[in-house]
Amino acid sequence: MNGPTFTIDGRSVPFTEGQSIIQAAREAGIYIPHLCYHPEFRPHGSCRLCVVEAGGRSVPACSTPAVAGQQVRNRTERLDRMRRTLVELLFVEGNHFCPACPKSGNCKLQAVGYWLRMLDTPFPYLFPRRELDASHHDVLLDRDRCIFCELCVRASREVDRKNLFAIGGKGTRCRLLVNSPDGRLGSSGLSLGDRALQVCPTGALLPRKGAFHVPVGRRLYDGRSIAESDE
Amino acid sequence: MSRRVRIATTSLAGCFGCHTSFLDMDERLLRLAGQVELDRSPLTDRKQIRHCDIGLIEGGLCNSENIELLRRFRACCTTLVALGACAVNGGIPALRNRYTLEECLREAYLEGAGIENPQIPDDPELPRLLENIHPIHELVTVDYSLPGCPPPADAIWALLQDLIAGREPVPPLELIRYD
Numbered sequence A: 001m002n003g004p005t006f007t008i009d010g011r012s013v014p015f016t017e018g019q020s021i022i023q024a025a026r027e028a029g030i031y032i033p034h035l036c037y038h039p040e041f042r043p044h045g046s047c048r049l050c051v052v053e054a055g056g057r058s059v060p061a062c063s064t065p066a067v068a069g070q071q072v073r074n075r076t077e078r079l080d081r082m083r084r085t086l087v088e089l090l091f092v093e094g095n096h097f098c099p100a101c102p103k104s105g106n107c108k109l110q111a112v113g114y115w116l117r118m119l120d121t122p123f124p125y126l127f128p129r130r131e132l133d134a135s136h137h138d139v140l141l142d143r144d145r146c147i148f149c150e151l152c153v154r155a156s157r158e159v160d161r162k163n164l165f166a167i168g169g170k171g172t173r174c175r176l177l178v179n180s181p182d183g184r185l186g187s188s189g190l191s192l193g194d195r196a197l198q199v200c201p202t203g204a205l206l207p208r209k210g211a212f213h214v215p216v217g218r219r220l221y222d223g224r225s226i227a228e229s230d231e
Numbered sequence B: 001m002s003r004r005v006r007i008a009t010t011s012l013a014g015c016f017g018c019h020t021s022f023l024d025m026d027e028r029l030l031r032l033a034g035q036v037e038l039d040r041s042p043l044t045d046r047k048q049i050r051h052c053d054i055g056l057i058e059g060g061l062c063n064s065e066n067i068e069l070l071r072r073f074r075a076c077c078t079t080l081v082a083l084g085a086c087a088v089n090g091g092i093p094a095l096r097n098r099y100t101l102e103e104c105l106r107e108a109y110l111e112g113a114g115i116e117n118p119q120i121p122d123d124p125e126l127p128r129l130l131e132n133i134h135p136i137h138e139l140v141t142v143d144y145s146l147p148g149c150p151p152p153a154d155a156i157w158a159l160l161q162d163l164i165a166g167r168e169p170v171p172p173l174e175l176i177r178y179d
């Protein structure tokens, strides 16, 4: 191997100039947990799950370039504990009724929770009130499940070229907004084939048909961790 | 060994699915019967709880009786386990938290489809409903949680075996589930 390398948890990882830590890690088959990162899109850096230790600092692997010779630490108890807390906060801030969600078993939020061994949380659940949008014939927007990763925002803007979504509000009042005349999905021009719909990591944007078609036991993350089936 | 490990179980705002999953341990129940003594539990129909080593709580809190019973379990059990989604995070019953209690009662007893003789039950013997459903960790200290709706029988078995042996329970990754 002639190109530059760095290490992740002691393992040597090759990279090409300009690659982020997470890009190089993926090519080397090393899983760094993430929710708002997606290889097709520019990093967003908001979920903080991919934070690793490098050069004595904690940095997001999605938006930090790999540096030759650097020693990066990914799986430390401290990092995994912080990541677990972040996922717990996502769960208490939304309404994630996994047993009744058609995305269950194929949901990245859930799968990251499993991988981090999240069993419960010390935080009180907020049970926020968020508006359901069932105005679209083929797609349901269940804001209860939205984690504000902005993947749909990026996909709709950059791939679908429709610019249908945005995040509005701050803190616990954050909501996914639909860019249509009446603010509803039905009049937005979203169609089933849109990338925005496919990249949603949770069940927030979900096709209405096909729910629960795949039996329990054969879903994406049944018996397979997100580290093994990361896209 | 001195005495068998004493276990109590109860269902608060749950559907008995977790208890059904407990029974799904099938023939392992025979082995368990040799290891533990079942105290207060819907499975024994015993109404009083004695001091127990392990208390398994199914369901969250939806009424005043749940609160009393959970406090009683906490006081009597050395180790308290939140068993299943409802105990851990409120579960499906918590879907009602987006409505006021009054809205729920009106829909269920006065205005919903197919209701005859509409009236809201008000017998003084009925426990008072809480305005919201609460996971049990919001009221008492919980020692261990086992999520799942219900948690798989294998996960309950693994947890009990760890606790009985005095080990720190570490659920196998493939048995952690939230649905």
Ligand code: SF4
Pocket: A145, A146, A147, A148, A149, A150, A151, A152, A153, A176, A199, A200, A201, A202, A204, A205
């Ligand atoms: S709807 Fe889905 S893709 Fe869009 S911000 Fe929410 S969780 Fe992310």
